[in-house]
Amino acid sequence: MQSTEKQYMEARQQRSKRLKKIMSLVGIVSFGGTALFGMANMFKTAFQESRQVETVEVVSVEERLQKLAQGYEKVLEREPENVNALEGLVKVRLEMGDKEGAIKPLEKLVGLYPEREDYKVVLEQVRLEVGGKEEDGGDR
Incomplete structure (x- = not known):
């Protein structure tokens, strides 16, 4: 068992x-x-x-800057004294190398804010650069 x-x-x-x-x-x-x-x-x-x-799709830098500039211009059509749009347009145009196109919004900023020295300094620098290019082009 x-x-x-x-x-x-x-x-x-x-x-x-x-x-x-x-x-x-x-x-x-x-x-x-x-x-x-x-x-x-x-x-x-x-x-x-x-x-x-x-x-x-890869968007080129130029296309992006161009679209930004168009956006700022549309804002300025509605609000011509919009400081942010004016500053943005100046920056974008300078990045694009369009110094002549940056002068008009810079002049508007200086007109709106005459006490801002930074606007005046940038405007004068851009004018000198644009003037210097015209003189270089005329000598040739």
Whole structure:
């Protein structure tokens, strides 16, 4: 009887070990599958985002500056004394190299704010540069 009980206990332990191995294997497979699915989804999303970035049109600096200048001009049509629009237009035109185009809004700023020395200084510098170019062009 003891041998039957001993065999039963051994068989039960083997089944228990087998069940533990199966449960461990199922756990490992499910964890691995979830991890692989997550990584695959992450790479798929990253790949799609990189494609979207590549297809975005590149706007040239000149086009951007031109659009900014047009925007400031539209604001000035509605509000001719808008300081922010006048300053923005001056900055954009100077960045574009259009010094002659920057003179008129600078003159308007000096007229609106005669106490602002910075406007006067920039206006004089721009006038000198524009005048210097005209003199250089006339000598040739």
